Amino acid sequence: MSGSPANIANSRTLLTAAVKQAAYDCGFDAVGIAMVEPLTSEVQRFHEWIDRGYHGTMSWMERGADKRADVAVIVPEARSVVVVGHTYDTAERHPPEATGKLSRYAWGDDYHDVLAVPLANLAAKMKELDPSMEHRRYIDTGPVLEKQWAVRAGLGWQGKHSNILRRDIGSFFFLGVVISTMDLDPDEPMADHCGTCTACIDACPTKAIVEPYVVDARRCISYWTIETKPDVEFPEDIRSNLDGWLYGCDVCQDVCPWNRFRKETTVEAFRPRYGQTFMKAEDVVTLQPSEFSLRFRHSPIKRAKHAGMVRNARALLSPQQQHLPCNTPTSPSLDLDQQDLLQPSTPAELGSPLSSSKEANPEDSLP
Numbered sequence: 001m002s003g004s005p006a007n008i009a010n011s012r013t014l015l016t017a018a019v020k021q022a023a024y025d026c027g028f029d030a031v032g033i034a035m036v037e038p039l040t041s042e043v044q045r046f047h048e049w050i051d052r053g054y055h056g057t058m059s060w061m062e063r064g065a066d067k068r069a070d071v072a073v074i075v076p077e078a079r080s081v082v083v084v085g086h087t088y089d090t091a092e093r094h095p096p097e098a099t100g101k102l103s104r105y106a107w108g109d110d111y112h113d114v115l116a117v118p119l120a121n122l123a124a125k126m127k128e129l130d131p132s133m134e135h136r137r138y139i140d141t142g143p144v145l146e147k148q149w150a151v152r153a154g155l156g157w158q159g160k161h162s163n164i165l166r167r168d169i170g171s172f173f174f175l176g177v178v179i180s181t182m183d184l185d186p187d188e189p190m191a192d193h194c195g196t197c198t199a200c201i202d203a204c205p206t207k208a209i210v211e212p213y214v215v216d217a218r219r220c221i222s223y224w225t226i227e228t229k230p231d232v233e234f235p236e237d238i239r240s241n242l243d244g245w246l247y248g249c250d251v252c253q254d255v256c257p258w259n260r261f262r263k264e265t266t267v268e269a270f271r272p273r274y275g276q277t278f279m280k281a282e283d284v285v286t287l288q289p290s291e292f293s294l295r296f297r298h299s300p301i302k303r304a305k306h307a308g309m310v311r312n313a314r315a316l317l318s319p320q321q322q323h324l325p326c327n328t329p330t331s332p333s334l335d336l337d338q339q340d341l342l343q344p345s346t347p348a349e350l351g352s353p354l355s356s357s358k359e360a361n362p363e364d365s366l367p
């Protein structure tokens with residue numbers, strides 16, 4: 001990046017380039033910029049989604065409508081939304097036919113914590129460039145339509161599975177946003193490269209993608225295994241179609257042709273703990289709460305709580321195996337203090353939350 005700090009601050013083009021470079025320097029794999037405007041059509045669709053009841057018991061999604069519609073409610077005088085993507089893919093794969101599968105995003109440490117640092121670093125670098133800047137930043141931590149901002153910022157397109165994806169790194173990346181008063185050059189939205197492909201819709205074990213681009217969370221394995229209260233049992237049509245998933249689900253992304261271009265992260269914290277991409281359901285139902293706390297400390301899986309993971313594991317077991325004893329919190333086998341047993345999950349309001357040359361162009365292989 002050439003130019004003195006004063007020149008950069010006075011030129012919107014140079015400032016935009018400096019902010020994008022800062023995002024890469026902070027370790028992000030993708031960055032895009034959107035101009036702050038109300039998300040009118042997106043919010044209308046969001047409310048249709050809520051009105052259809054697709055959010056299930058995630059009642060926190062009904063709150064914060066004003067902020068979802070307009071980020072200027074969060075940061076008065078906001079001019080730009082800087083959207084960043086950070087990959088979490090690693091070299092590991094779920095063994096074929098494995099049961100008790102953990103979703104890839106949850107193999108390592110909690111991304112809310114891990115990515116809070118580079119996002120804070122990015123905001124600090126932006127503040128160096130423009131000391132008068134005001135901002136708020138989020139990684140799945142507020143009432144912000146992150147996917148819709150990613151689309152507006154040209155960071156990627158929204159796939160038919162509803163996740164954001166790109167041709168160069170696929171979809172296994174997290175999103176983060178910096179809502180800022182900085183006046184930056186916006187990017188053009190990216191074209192939709194789903195074409196006639198319907199692989200994600202066809203492969204979804206519970207038929208949760210009810211129409212292209214629309215997921216009914218009440219049918220999604222991710223919702224049932226992560227977001228529902230531990231005392232809620234799975235409906236039979238979900239339980240019998242779990243496809244071996246213990247926590248979260250990656251099917252719609254695993255089958256996506258664009259994920260041939262997935263990029264592995266260099267962040268060690270996202271590697272699978274103990275090398276585990278799955279856990280035997282039989283072992284989970286007998287896991288002590290204290291062992292659960294230790295095993296999943298600083299992991300996104302703590303959100304499900306011990307009782308939730310046991311419920312998930314039981315759902316994977318055959319009816320006979322489901323009568324395995326479930327341990328109570330009375331005899332922890334590990335030396336942990338009471339605090340470990342009481343570790344809270346993320347507040348509900350926060351959301352939660354390869355190829356040959358022929359294959360080099362997935363559009364060739366799209367139906």
Ligand code: B12
Pocket residue numbers: 041042043045046049103104105139140141142143144145146147148158161162163164165171172173174175176212213214215217220222223226227247248249250252350351352353
């Ligand atoms: C609620 C939530 C969930 C819910 C609901 C899922 C969903 N599809 O929204 C549940 C628990 C099911 C879930 C699951 C997962 N989640 Co989640 N989740 C969120 C959260 C907190 C809010 C999303 C939201 O507002 N949904 C509301 C619905 C209405 O939005 P939408 O799906 O985008 O719907 C739009 C489209 O349907 C569109 N639309 C309608 N018709 C049409 C037609 C066309 C042509 C187009 C283009 C669009 C379109 O209009 C709607 C509104 O704009 C975000 C973080 C955040 N604050 O944004 C993370 C987030 C979306 N989740 C994320 C992840 C990683 C996952 C999982 C992959 C985790 C896992 N492996 O189990 C799965 C994926 C499941 C799936 N296929 O969606 C990432 C996605 C990253 C990415 N690359 O896109 C996010 C962004 C978190 C983050 N900061 O990284 N999640």
Ligand code: SF4
Pocket residue numbers: 161203204205206207208209215219220221222248249250251252253
């Ligand atoms: S995460 Fe799994 S259950 Fe949910 S839409 Fe994707 S494939 Fe279907």
Ligand code: SF4
Pocket residue numbers: 159160161193194195197198199200201252255256257258
């Ligand atoms: S599987 Fe196909 S339809 Fe689904 S997101 Fe990927 S390219 Fe789009």
